[in-house]
Amino acid sequence: QSGQIMSAAGLLLGNKAPTVADIDRAMAGNLCRCATYQRIRAAIHDASRALA
Numbered sequence: 001q002s003g004q005i006m007s008a009a010g011l012l013l014g015n016k017a018p019t020v021a022d023i024d025r026a027m028a029g030n031l032c033r034c035a036t037y038q039r040i041r042a043a044i045h046d047a048s049r050a051l052a
Contacts, residue, residue: 003032008044017048 004027011018011026018026024027032040 004032004040008040008047011044012048012051015048016052028030 007026007030011022013017015022020041025039027037027044029041
């Protein structure tokens, strides 16, 4: 999970409004056993709106 957080934070530092493709690319190296990729993607979108 820490890898997911670091990847998401790194993405948002360089891209304030990431697209789904941007998020998928940034998170590609992080595997999630719980299979909640849609919720992770939504959380990154929420964070980008909060940072705007």
